[in-house]
Amino acid sequence: MIRATPEQIAEGWDLVRPIIAKALPPTVAIDAESMTNVLYSLLEEESQLWIYYENNDRTNALGVVVTVIINEPVSKARYLLVYTTTAIAPTTKEDYEKGLDTLRSFAEANDCAQVIAYVENDARVRQLLAIGGVKVSTIVRL
Numbered sequence: 001m002i003r004a005t006p007e008q009i010a011e012g013w014d015l016v017r018p019i020i021a022k023a024l025p026p027t028v029a030i031d032a033e034s035m036t037n038v039l040y041s042l043l044e045e046e047s048q049l050w051i052y053y054e055n056n057d058r059t060n061a062l063g064v065v066v067t068v069i070i071n072e073p074v075s076k077a078r079y080l081l082v083y084t085t086t087a088i089a090p091t092t093k094e095d096y097e098k099g100l101d102t103l104r105s106f107a108e109a110n111d112c113a114q115v116i117a118y119v120e121n122d123a124r125v126r127q128l129l130a131i132g133g134v135k136v137s138t139i140v141r142l
Contacts, residue, residue: 020084050102060089064088066082068081078112079113082117082118096131103115
């Protein structure tokens with residue numbers, strides 16, 4: 001999995017924008033303003049865009065991940081939040097493990113206590129549980 005630079009993001013935005021849009025959390029409206037905010041966040045490096053390639057072959061992308069480092073204001077803990085992720089080609093358990101290893105290394109290098117993700121898709125929850133994830137809560141939208 002490779003982290004895209006702001007230059008790569010600007011160059012490839014038209015390709016990744018619809019992929020990111022279809023995987024945004026349910027708390028985010030999918031409209032032009034939201035997508036512009038996502039783009040600016042990536043360009044300003046407030047969030048990170050990762051592309052997962054099969055065997056690091058840049059012609060065969062398997063998935064897209066957007067992360068953001070969260071400074072939780074109450075406990076003062078720092079987390080790497082997997083903001084959105086989507087597969088764009090068939091993936092394996094090993095693909096998830098390699099991707100998570102990359103994210104864990106990035107989190108550790110940035111003094112994050114842990115990697116967390118909001119996941120709504122039950123199949124994705126099962127995949128994450130199979131590689132050592134722990135389901136700890138449920139978000140209820142009111």
